[in-house]
Amino acid sequence: MQESSSVKYRIKFSKNGAIKYIGHLDVMRYFQKVIRRSGLPVKYSEGYSPHQLLSFAFPLSVGYTSDGEYFDMALTDKVNEDEIKARLNDHMDQGILIEKVKELPEKAGNCMSLVFAASYKIRVKEKISLGDDFKEKTLDFLSQETIPVNKPKKKGGGFVSIDLKEYLYDYKFIDDRTLYICVNAGSETNIKPSFVMETILGSQGMDIPENPFMIHRVDIYENVSEDAIELRPLI
Amino acid sequence: MNNNLALSDDILMTVEKPARYIGNEVNAVYKDKNKVDIRFVMCFPDVYEIGMSHLGIQILYDMFNKFEDTWCERVYSPWTDLDAIMRKDKLPLFALESQDPIKNFDFLGITLQYEMCYTNILQILDLSGIPLLSKDRTWDDPVVFGGGPCSYNPEPVADFFDIFYIGEGETRYREFLDMYKEARKEGISRQEFLIRSAKIPGMYVPSMFEISYNEDGTVSSIDTKYPDIPPKIRKELVTDLDNTYYPTAPVVPYLKSFSDRINLEIQRGCIRGCRFCQAGVLYRPVREKSVDHLFKTAIESLNNTGYDEITLSSLSSSDYSHLDELIEKLMVYCGENMVNISLPSLRIDAFSLDIMSKIQDIKKSSLTFAPEAGSQRMRDIINKNLTVQNILNGCEQAFIGGWNKVKLYFMLGLPFETDEDIEAIAELANEIAALYYETIPKEKRMGRVQIVVSTSFFVPKPFTPFQWAPQDDKEAFIEKAYKTRKAITSVLNQKSIKYNWHETDTSVLEGVFARGDRRLSKVILKAYEKGCLYDAWSETYKHDLWVESFKECGIPMEFYTTRQRSDDEIFPWDMIDCGVTKEFLLREWKKAKEGVPSPNCKEKCNGCGATSFGVGICRNHLQ
Ligand code: SF4
Numbered sequence: 078m079q080e081s082s083s084v085k086y087r088i089k090f091s092k093n094g095a096i097k098y099i100g101h102l103d104v105m106r107y108f109q110k111v112i113r114r115s116g117l118p119v120k121y122s123e124g125y126s127p128h129q130l131l132s133f134a135f136p137l138s139v140g141y142t143s144d145g146e147y148f149d150m151a152l153t154d155k156v157n158e159d160e161i162k163a164r165l166n167d168h169m170d171q172g173i174l175i176e177k178v179k180e181l182p183e184k185a186g187n188c189m190s191l192v193f194a195a196s197y198k199i200r201v202k203e204k205i206s207l208g209d210d211f212k213e214k215t216l217d218f219l220s221q222e223t224i225p226v227n228k229p230k231k232k233g234g235g236f237v238s239i240d241l242k243e244y245l246y247d248y249k250f251i252d253d254r255t256l257y258i259c260v261n262a263g264s265e266t267n268i269k270p271s272f273v274m275e276t277i278l279g280s281q282g283m284d285i286p287e288n289p290f291m292i293h294r295v296d297i298y299e300n301v302s303e304d305a306i307e308l309r310p311l312i
Numbered sequence: 313m314n315n316n317l318a319l320s321d322d323i324l325m326t327v328e329k330p331a332r333y334i335g336n337e338v339n340a341v342y343k344d345k346n347k348v349d350i351r352f353v354m355c356f357p358d359v360y361e362i363g364m365s366h367l368g369i370q371i372l373y374d375m376f377n378k379f380e381d382t383w384c385e386r387v388y389s390p391w392t393d394l395d396a397i398m399r400k401d402k403l404p405l406f407a408l409e410s411q412d413p414i415k416n417f418d419f420l421g422i423t424l425q426y427e428m429c430y431t432n433i434l435q436i437l438d439l440s441g442i443p444l445l446s447k448d449r450t451w452d453d454p455v456v457f458g459g460g461p462c463s464y465n466p467e468p469v470a471d472f473f474d475i476f477y478i479g480e481g482e483t484r485y486r487e488f489l490d491m492y493k494e495a496r497k498e499g500i501s502r503q504e505f506l507i508r509s510a511k512i513p514g515m516y517v518p519s520m521f522e523i524s525y526n527e528d529g530t531v532s533s534i535d536t537k538y539p540d541i542p543p544k545i546r547k548e549l550v551t552d553l554d555n556t557y558y559p560t561a562p563v564v565p566y567l568k569s570f571s572d573r574i575n576l577e578i579q580r581g582c583i584r585g586c587r588f589c590q591a592g593v594l595y596r597p598v599r600e601k602s603v604d605h606l607f608k609t610a611i612e613s614l615n616n617t618g619y620d621e622i623t624l625s626s627l628s629s630s631d632y633s634h635l636d637e638l639i640e641k642l643m644v645y646c647g648e649n650m651v652n653i654s655l656p657s658l659r660i661d662a663f664s665l666d667i668m669s670k671i672q673d674i675k676k677s678s679l680t681f682a683p684e685a686g687s688q689r690m691r692d693i694i695n696k697n698l699t700v701q702n703i704l705n706g707c708e709q710a711f712i713g714g715w716n717k718v719k720l721y722f723m724l725g726l727p728f729e730t731d732e733d734i735e736a737i738a739e740l741a742n743e744i745a746a747l748y749y750e751t752i753p754k755e756k757r758m759g760r761v762q763i764v765v766s767t768s769f770f771v772p773k774p775f776t777p778f779q780w781a782p783q784d785d786k787e788a789f790i791e792k793a794y795k796t797r798k799a800i801t802s803v804l805n806q807k808s809i810k811y812n813w814h815e816t817d818t819s820v821l822e823g824v825f826a827r828g829d830r831r832l833s834k835v836i837l838k839a840y841e842k843g844c845l846y847d848a849w850s851e852t853y854k855h856d857l858w859v860e861s862f863k864e865c866g867i868p869m870e871f872y873t874t875r876q877r878s879d880d881e882i883f884p885w886d887m888i889d890c891g892v893t894k895e896f897l898l899r900e901w902k903k904a905k906e907g908v909p910s911p912n913c914k915e916k917c918n919g920c921g922a923t924s925f926g927v928g929i930c931r932n933h934l935q
Contacts, residue, residue: 094315096331096566100323103566110338110564121650140325168618171336206323208541288325305730 082191083120084131084150086161087312088189089177091144092137093276096172101136104131107173108148112200114168117161122152134188134311135195135262135297140288145196145296147188149181181312192196193300196259197270198251200291218280219248226276231265244268246306259308261298314342317396318406318413319394327394328399331567332360335386335408337563339616340587342409343383351380351417353407353454356389356425357432358848364563365571367625368460370825372481374559382489386410386563388885389432390439390847392852398439405439414440416491422456422473424462427825428818428848430469434840444738444837446474451502455492464512464547464594465517465774465885468825469529470518471833472919475509477516477550478780480580480886482556489525510541514548517541521887523830525601529871531882546889547594551579551927554605560612561800564619571656573621574613582627583913583929585920587695588683588726590773591627593892595918597928598913603634607641614651616799621652630659631914638900641665646787656680659707665713676718678762679710686736687727693728694905695900700740707744711751717762719742723812724792725770725784734792738799738809743767745805766812768817773826774885777900783823783873789816817855824872829884832872835865893921 088312092104098108109129112119121127134147157267158178165175171228172193201207208214225235225246245268251257256277270292278285300309313336317324318498324330345351354373356363363369367423369386376384385407390398398405414420418756420442422433437444442453449456458466458476466476477484491512495505500864510517515798520541536543548558562574582591582597588622610622622642639653646653652672660679668677683698687690691698722737741763748761770787772778786794793813800811826834839861846852862869879898886894896919903910913929923930 094313094338095317095334098324099566100331103331103568106568109620113618113620114615125676126652127650131747139322139330152487171338172313172315202321284774288322291321 083153084155084288085181086158086184087151087179087181087185088118088150088161088165088175089179089310089312090146090148091174091176092146092172092173093142095145097140097142100139101133102135104173105131105133107171110229111165111168112150113163117156118153120153124135132187132189135192137294138292141292141294143294144176145193145294145310147297149188169284177312188311189312191299192264192297193261194246194259194298195262195305196247196257196295196298198255198257198293198295199270199274200255200293201278202266202289202291203254205278205284205289206282207254209231211281212253214281215277216250218277219245222278224276228268228272235237241268241273244246245273246308278293314411315900316411318411320405320753323394323397323401324485326397327469328391329360329567331565332388332391332869333408334770337413337566338618340386340409340563341377341384345383345410345412348381348383349493350379350751351412352376352382352384352419352421353387353414355387355415355420356438357422357429357436357599358846359391360388360843361565361567364567367575367577367828368425368481369524370559370562370575371483371557372421373563374561375482375485375557378490378557379486381493383410386434387420389435389690389846391829394786394843395435395439403439404441405436409437409585415452416840417454419457421457421459423460423523424466424469425460426469427462427822428850428853429547429624430825430836431831431840431844431847433452433469434837435845438840443472447471449474449502455505462825463593464590464888464890465522465826465828465883466516467830467884468828468832468836469702470830471517471837475515475517475807478514478549478890480544480550481548482550483548484762485772488512488515488766489802490634503612505539507538513546516545516888518830523638523884528644531884532887534882534887535609538747544887544889547891549554549891549925549927550574550580550599552926553558553577553599553601555918558609560609561616562613563713564617573623573652574610574617574619575625576606576610577601577625578629578635579626579631581928582834583631584628584697585695585900585910585912585918587693587777588773589721590724590776593897593920596629596890597925597930598631599778599928600633603638603641606637606638607645610642611645614649621649621654622646623654623656626657628659629655630661636663643667643670656909658711660703662709665706665709668719669713677715678719678764679707680717680719680721681706682721683723683740684723685729685733686722686734686738687935690726690729690733690736691915692909693903693904694726697909698744703740704743704747707747708751711748711761716758716760717763717764718750719766720744722765722767724767724796725789727770727778727781728840728907729792731795734795735799736802737765737767737796741809742803742805745808748808749805760808762935763809764812765796765800765809766791766814769816771823771826774883775890775897777897777904779801779827779883780877780881780901782876783820785870785874786816786820787821815850818850820869820873821847821855821858824869827883828872831865831867835861835867838865892927898921 120130130151132149161178188231224241226241247259249257296310301309375421376382443449456474458473509515522535526530579600581595618675683836684696772781842857
């Protein structure tokens with residue numbers, strides 16, 4: 078049998094409002110249905126229970142909002158990028174919006190393998206009282222040459238010692254309680270935004286209650302430089 | 313869409329699966345609350361994923377929201393984690409769509425699908441801040457409605473409800489809501505309103521009835537308290553299923569529910585007349601939908617939801633007259649559109665095997681038979697029209713077709729059961745295994761045949777011929793399960809057979825409530841106060857607390873379960889008329905005793921009484 082043809086697209090979407098409480102797997106299932114409702118000629122796998130050929134870039138934790146989520150989708154026919162965007166958006170009214178659609182070259186790597194860094198806005202909830210010098214102390218802390226920390230291991234408990242500074246690419250205050258950061262998002266070296274803020278609060282001797290932050294992902298980046306770090310959004 | 317959530321971010325981030333509480337699902341209905349007259353909230357008193365799998369609520373949700381003056385929303389039981397937080401922080405229970413407190417609604421409708429949800433009803437009322445007892449409510453509280461199969465004997469929960477709707481919901485709500493609007497305009501009392509409600513067909517208002525008891529605890533009489541209250545409430549039913557409400561844009565949950573697909577109801581009712589089966593009586597007579605209507609509904613629903621699977625639902629799909637035509641049409645459409653079809657409750661024969669081989673992976677799927685009893689004698693008693701030969705023929709064809717997994721469902725504790733009947737379960741499983749090894753030569757076998765035998769304990773239900781039958785006690789149940797296991801381990805092919813059996817404690821309690829009376833309301837209330845909740849879940853079921861509650865109320869469970877009932881006993885549910893007469897049920901009970909089966913509604917009319925509705929299959933027998 079001949080491989081049937083397909084055209085790949087990368088989709089960028091935002092996720093805001095109540096739908097932030099929907100987990101990654103459920104968002105994937107949500108999109109499968111959106112795509113079916115939109116009638117786009119999505120490509121399916123072969124076999125008894127064919128599934129749509131979709132691949133998501135980087136799971137977003139439950140409770141986070143985002144303006145920069147991505148997935149790749151294969152269609153059996155070429156469809157205009159704006160039309161894809163409009164048709165998907167026509168079938169969604171739940172707080173997810175398609176921001177951008179881009180056709181990919183045939184040989185393009187999938188979005189998951191490209192993920193290198195992600196940026197976030199972290200807001201410290203009002204239930205934590207911050208001193209007048211919070212901003213200043215935080216900037217001092219982050220501007221050190223090195224920031225040695227013990228990061229919880231991904232699996233099996235325990236910690237690894239790393240230099241946070243090496244994985245922190247950018248930071249700035251948005252307002253008194255909200256810090257913008259851009260950190261590594263590699264599969265092994267991923268830095269959780271909550272970990273960064275916990276480290277900052279910890280360095281100032283503060284107690285951290287349950288659910289201390291509101292976190293918003295701004296974007297996800299690939300590294301387009303071979304020997305340095307040069308970040309560019311996935312599309 | 314509504315981003316104004318009732319629960320704080322802190323709470324939503326603490327509880328398991330916050331998606332249960334935020335609404336906003338695809339096809340959820342949002343209206344402007346200032347532009348509607350009636351706020352209705354439908355409740356399935358169990359956790360979200362279970363409630364969202366239920367078709368009945370989706371039908372009524374669709375119907376109510378088609379009424380321009382009504383906004384119908386949904387609520388499900390908060391799981392135990394949120395329950396604890398809401399009690400601690402004194403947060404009121406809210407509806408998913410508007411996130412408004414339930415207390416502010418005009419109506420709270422609770423569907424009663426199984427007896428083990430009764431304490432969850434109290435949880436809903438309690439967390440909403442609605443008085444638990446109907447008699448304590450005022451116009452400041454919603455009118456609390458009950459419906460669903462358990463409302464045919466609603467007596468154990470009678471004190472908690474203002475009104476029960478008896479029968480299929482599609483028919484009387486419009487008239488009822490108009491009456492409600494009128495009543496509120498006139499400014500009549502809640503009591504006066506309930507009296508008016510009781511006069512609308514299908515509405516059972518328990519507070520309008522006085523129950524008296526004999527010294528032995530049985531009911532001596534059922535009387536109405538006011539003049540003009542109809543003494544019998546007759547079931548409501550839809551006469552033309554092609555021309556009524558049916559959702560073509562059901563709400564699609566984000567969370568994986570237990571039914572993650574389109575549910576296409578192809579008919580209502582069942583021709584079979586199994587004597588243990590309550591649904592088979594309650595939904596009489598059988599009414600089929602037309603192929604055109606079903607096909608159209610299927611396509612619209614798939615388009616509106618994006619589901620990639622559709623299931624045909626009915627009590628016995630094989631009895632649907634146009635099944636082959638419907639499936640053929642669906643298979644073409646679904647094949648082109650990457651939709652899976654699933655067909656539960658199909659009889660296993662050449663036709664169904666052929667279809668199954670086309671729509672599913674044989675290696676992964678298993679054949680399901682529900683002989684319900686092991687011996688022919690017992691199957692004649694329960695009127696299950698399925699012979700060993702039927703089963704073996706089906707299996708043989710299936711084995712040749714490549715299947716090698718068989719699931720068998722039985723009941724233990726059926727009336728007049730003997731040890732031989734129990735042993736026959738093992739023999740039947742053994743025979744099926746032997747048949748596999750005879751039919752399939754060694755070199756073609758994919759390992760052993762896998763037979764799974766499951767037994768559940770029989771619970772007699774109201775409105776069945778077995779409503780007179782004594783139920784086994786817990787010890788008898790356990791002994792029978794052990795006997796089954798022993799019999800299975802002593803047959804030749806025991807290595808190919810796996811045996812499962814279900815809980816006993818909950819079967820006893822289910823039996824108490826199934827044929828219970830009003831006096832049980834106080835036991836349920838007590839058990840709830842002691843902390844019983846989610847009794848349908850084995851992990852949260854607290855049997856000791858139930859036993860304590862019965863004891864403290866001075867009510868013996870055995871009165872409701874193991875007691876022998878006389879032919880002329882007045883049952884607590886005798887004010888409800890489901891269309892099938894008590895005389896017919898008694899006739900069937902006597903035939904069961906003699907081991908005589910009855911023909912099904914297609915073969916011959918047994919004169920069950922449902923012909924008085926003048927619809928469905930009964931019309932085929934009118935001269
Ligand atoms: S009246 Fe006859 S045909 Fe109709 S449901 Fe009863 S037994 Fe069946």
